[in-house]
Amino acid sequence: MTESIFNNTLVVFLRNQDRIGRERFPLASVNWDLLIRQARRANLLSRVAYFLQESNQLVHVPQKPRIHLQSALTIGKANARSVKWEIKQIYSVLQKAELSFMLLKGAAYAHSGRTSAKGRVFSDVDIMLPAAKIEAAERVFVHNGWIPANFDVYDQQYYRKWMHEIPPLRHLKRQTNLDVHHTIIPPTSNLKPDVEKLWLNAEKIDGIYVLSLDDMILHSATHLFHEGEFESGLRDISDLSLMLQEFNQTDRDWKELSERAYELNLGIPLYYAVHYSVLILHTPIPQTFVKMLEHDNSSYLKTKIMDFLFMRALMPDHISCDDFFTGFARWILYIRSHCLRMPIYLLVPHLSRKAWMRLTGKAMH
């Protein structure tokens, strides 16, 4: 029983994404009901649809599931279009103020044409500026139609004082969300990658900075394994798997990736990213490299414990992919991520307030 949730229909499909419809993975073998439901809950329905279309197999899917996939494909295309336009608007206002900026996460994948942009649904645009420029950027945005996304005084304080960020912004007319950062993980966290090093290796595309592929992989890994939001856990693993495959195609030495990780003090997130990408999606990464990372960053016992927790939390958030321990695993990892992000004296009041908001139904989903 436990085995089957880790070999659910969606992960099996993703493992076979480049041979859909061929002998080793015929379309007739796919349980469309489970695939669509799991993919929808995992935020991967558009990506599944993209893979089917790219392999020219979408037309061969039975009619009723095909309609759902085409609908998701339409949403994926609308998202790609909308994020591109949003990036253009952000560039336009910051450029007038002579402020350079870097795109992060999904928006960066889209702008740089990464495979991890495929079928991605973008809820926010994340950008980064040097710490000294954040206030100026905030003024530019507020002057050009952006407003704070929520007015809760506690949340505003949380962002400014403890997370050292400006609170999320929302463009009034376009109803789009913008997060402005000056580092890639909260400064109160125990990991402290040197942001200067990220800027030094950054690439500039059409006037906008993005992280190098190596740093994108590390950022994605850190975000997933240290920030505890698993609603898109499998989607993030899928992004990582696609980027690791892109790295593979550059024919560079894998050691360059681990060396960069150690340079930025992000060895542990890289180990998790590689380990789970291989375990869940069978990403083709040399075993020697995986073993080396495990040796440097983990122990046998720790691996076993984290596998128990992460394997469950990274499965689609769907009833067909839950076992008895799944809820517990997600909860433990949620607490862990907060411990990693905040010192304990901040953590308790923050968590208890979040719990109160949920209980009284006031939390935003």
Added chain:
Amino acid sequence: MYRIFLDGELLFNSYVGQGIIYHVESANTHLIDAFAFDILSIIDKEPGIECGDLMSKLENRSVNEKDDSKDYLLSVLMALQKIDLLKLKE
């Protein structure tokens, strides 16, 4: 002297006295009057047209006396640029 271009791909649909323009890149849809619609149609056929040439082409089409003035034309061009449908290059 300005040369005038459409700012990205536009889709057109005309009705009597007005028209609908769809801007593909932003997915914005606009309802505009016949004069503005004619301007965009001409530029679509002749990208990079200069203001003076545009004006002479319009003289044949427009019925409103006001439409003949260059100032009015420029104000319409500015308005269209503001809603991302046109760009003016020197």
Added chain:
Amino acid sequence: MSIQLRSLPREEIATYLAANGLKIQIGLFTLSLRSSIPAIVEHLHNLYGDFKLINDPDVFIDWYVKIDSPSVLRRFIRPQIQFSFDGYQPFEALPKDQACAMLEWGLNWCIANNSNQFLVIHSAVIEKNGIAIILPGTPGSGKSTLCAALVLRGWRLLSDEMALVNVEEGLLYPVSRPISLKNQSIDIIKDFSPDANFGMSTKDTAKGTVAHMQPPDSSVMNVNIPVFPAKVVFPSYIKGSATKLVPLDKGKAFMKVAENCFNYNVLGRVGFNVLTKMIDHCDSYCFEYQYLEEAIHTFEQLNND
């Protein structure tokens, strides 16, 4: 051979709902519904009697939906219900007595958010003699009241909430379901047609008092017959108004319909093309009215044009 929901006794409906789900055909869509709430059993038995059940286990299910208490605690203390779409909850929980209204809102949400094979217009749609009329509905337009009255006078109900215009063909696809009415409209329609079958009224919802009227069996039977839209009428219920039907120019009609679409922007250029063709082929009007009988008369005339 499919059977109708009314052929099942209440106990059996309740059993399916509590176990693996009651599978129902709603227009082109297939639904699997789970619930342990007695009011839902009653709602289905009363208002969904003509709907076909799905016996074949191989039929692909579009929407897996559940309407139930969000937690054991909330079953007893200030009882609440929650609508969930295969594990996802689009709304906040509501008081338990709003279960039926929540189910209907939830089904509207499923269709509106996941059906990009259609241009989905927030509107009522009715049809008679092959003339299909779309009634886009801004709040206060009285579209639901008008829709209910017309349907009670022989017009086919395609939907009271959503016009589904297929993007490939331009055809309107029916999804006839119980008509949702609010506040005074409930009494107006009950007076207009005392035989009309209504479910329970739910008070104190975000929209006031809400009740649902059973769709005519002929509408449900003909749910597989699509039709091209012929007219677009923007209704406005205005007290003291003389009945007035005024042609609306196509440019304005296009923009007003686009504003009333759930997914016009998502569809991109496809949405533009579909809506262009629709507005090109349809006559569009603004319609002011106060009296239902006069309104119906106007629509009958429209039908004869």
